[in-house]
Amino acid sequence: MTALMVRPVRLLGLVVAFALGCGNSAFSDGPFRFTNITGSSRFFSLRNGGGHGVQAADATGDGRIDLYVTNIFAPRQNRPDLFFVNMGGATFRERSVQAGIADDGFFGLLSEESHSAVFFDADNDGDYDLFNVHTWTGNHRIYRNDGAGNFQDASRDSGIQVDAAEARGAAAGDLDGDGWTDIVLTGWENQPMQIYFGRGGFRFERRSLGRLGSKLSNQGVMLADVDGDGDLDIAATGHALTNVPIGSIALLANDGNGNFRNMTASSGIRFGDEGTNGWSFGDLDGDADLDAVIVGPSRTRIYLNDGAGGFTFRQLINRGNFTGALADFDHDGDLDLYIGGTEVIYGNNGDARFERFDGVGIGGIGNDPRGVAVADFDGDGDMDFALVSKRGANTLFRNDLDDPNWLKVRLVGPRGDAGAIGTKVYVYDERHVDQRQYLVGFREARSATGYCSQDSPVLHFGVPGNRVYEVKAVFPDGRFHVAKGVEAPAEIVIDPGKPLR
Numbered sequence: 001m002t003a004l005m006v007r008p009v010r011l012l013g014l015v016v017a018f019a020l021g022c023g024n025s026a027f028s029d030g031p032f033r034f035t036n037i038t039g040s041s042r043f044f045s046l047r048n049g050g051g052h053g054v055q056a057a058d059a060t061g062d063g064r065i066d067l068y069v070t071n072i073f074a075p076r077q078n079r080p081d082l083f084f085v086n087m088g089g090a091t092f093r094e095r096s097v098q099a100g101i102a103d104d105g106f107f108g109l110l111s112e113e114s115h116s117a118v119f120f121d122a123d124n125d126g127d128y129d130l131f132n133v134h135t136w137t138g139n140h141r142i143y144r145n146d147g148a149g150n151f152q153d154a155s156r157d158s159g160i161q162v163d164a165a166e167a168r169g170a171a172a173g174d175l176d177g178d179g180w181t182d183i184v185l186t187g188w189e190n191q192p193m194q195i196y197f198g199r200g201g202f203r204f205e206r207r208s209l210g211r212l213g214s215k216l217s218n219q220g221v222m223l224a225d226v227d228g229d230g231d232l233d234i235a236a237t238g239h240a241l242t243n244v245p246i247g248s249i250a251l252l253a254n255d256g257n258g259n260f261r262n263m264t265a266s267s268g269i270r271f272g273d274e275g276t277n278g279w280s281f282g283d284l285d286g287d288a289d290l291d292a293v294i295v296g297p298s299r300t301r302i303y304l305n306d307g308a309g310g311f312t313f314r315q316l317i318n319r320g321n322f323t324g325a326l327a328d329f330d331h332d333g334d335l336d337l338y339i340g341g342t343e344v345i346y347g348n349n350g351d352a353r354f355e356r357f358d359g360v361g362i363g364g365i366g367n368d369p370r371g372v373a374v375a376d377f378d379g380d381g382d383m384d385f386a387l388v389s390k391r392g393a394n395t396l397f398r399n400d401l402d403d404p405n406w407l408k409v410r411l412v413g414p415r416g417d418a419g420a421i422g423t424k425v426y427v428y429d430e431r432h433v434d435q436r437q438y439l440v441g442f443r444e445a446r447s448a449t450g451y452c453s454q455d456s457p458v459l460h461f462g463v464p465g466n467r468v469y470e471v472k473a474v475f476p477d478g479r480f481h482v483a484k485g486v487e488a489p490a491e492i493v494i495d496p497g498k499p500l501r
């Protein structure tokens with residue numbers, strides 16, 4: 001039986017807040033309203049910058065979404081990473097040193113700086129452990145969480161090896177179907193991707209993917225079931241400023257056992273020679289498969305999936321940067337787009353055509369923005385986002401929608417793994433009682449997205465409030481569990497290892 005726990009809904013009133021050194025932009029007449037709450041939230045930056053990656057998860061087990069920020073600028077510098085514990089209402093306390101994951105200091109002549117990190121449950125004990133990518137030294141680290149946000153370095157006997165590939169992106173998911181989460185790393189300058197296959201008990205076995213052809217991408221990396229066959233495929237991006245020829249994108253199909261073939265050419269996705277920084281996947285047109293958003297330095301391309309990994313070009317947006325963040329920011333039932341570093345939101349009209357909305361309150365962004373993490377940081381049911389910048393201030397933006405039209409789903413996998421990466425969740429409107437129930441939302445649980453970013457593992461759906469829904473979770477091993485009679489707004493927990501209550 002599925003465990004279904006419904007958390008009481010707490011709708012917060014508007015909070016008067018401001019960001020250090022910036023004012024709010026005038027609001028547009030559109031449906032999107034944000035406030036820069038960087039100052040009041042205490043989401044600060046290192047004095048001389050360095051933000052690249054940003055990861056969101058409930059690392060402390062208190063039901064609130066925390067943040068981890070990786071900092072890197074150049075070799076032989078010493079920039080600690082930052083761990084922001086959510087104290088409630090999107091107010092944070094930085095405690096990376098106390099938690100044991102500051103990752104500062106030097107290894108040989110080079111510092112332990114990192115582009116990316118990823119939260120995932122390495123030992124299936126129900127909390128989020130942390131893998132940190134040390135770019136310059138290759139001295140990567142994996143940390144065991146005690147369940148309360150205190151971490152112990154478990155790298156020594158883990159099988160994680162020193163690697164000179166200057167890793168950039170990291171993503172996690174079960175690639176070979178054995179029930180243990182694996183880790184994928186991209187390498188700079190045409191270095192091959194590495195997979196660390198989880199073997200249980202914080203033990204990993206490394207395998208190089210080699211070249212898989214003559215070109216290989218090397219920036220952000222994401223795992224998603226692109227071809228709809230039930231396993232996680234690899235999507236990676238390639239920077240244009242390297243000294244070797246690389247592909248601007250790579251899409252690698254999984255055979256279900258952790259063996260891959262290059263399906264980039266057959267996918268129908270093209271980007272050209274500009275280079276790219278981040279993939280994002282989500283159901284943009286409401287047909288329960290994963291469409292693609294690819295962000296390059298100056299443009300973003302959107303493709304629709306045919307359900308089997310064949311893509312058709314949909315739209316070109318002449319704005320780009322590093323990360324495209326997808327979320328239903330206005331609770332109208334479809335995924336909207338925020339391109340990190342811009343001051344606009346691209347609203348989805350329902351069939352994956354996006355309209356630009358200016359003057360939505362997004363201002364005061366730091367110089368050279370990189371990663372974006374989307375989550376409900378203040379617990380009021382709508383999706384906020386954090387943005388980190390390499391040469392300036394990190395920023396946090398509160399969504400001021402403040403309505404009851406939402407549903408959130410926390411997942412625990414069949415083996416007890418927090419987040420149940422790779423699980424597909426379908427939400428149906430129970431007013432349609434025939435066999436073809438009305439699908440109102442589809443999401444796939446994942447780890448990394450965009451460029452060195454990780455959204456909250458709590459899946460969010462914009463749905464009309466005060467209605468009853470059926471939620472179906474299909475786990476990576478094929479088992480499924482259904483929660484009926486869920487009335488929005490609510491946050492539910494689906495855990496197949498516990499009885500229904």
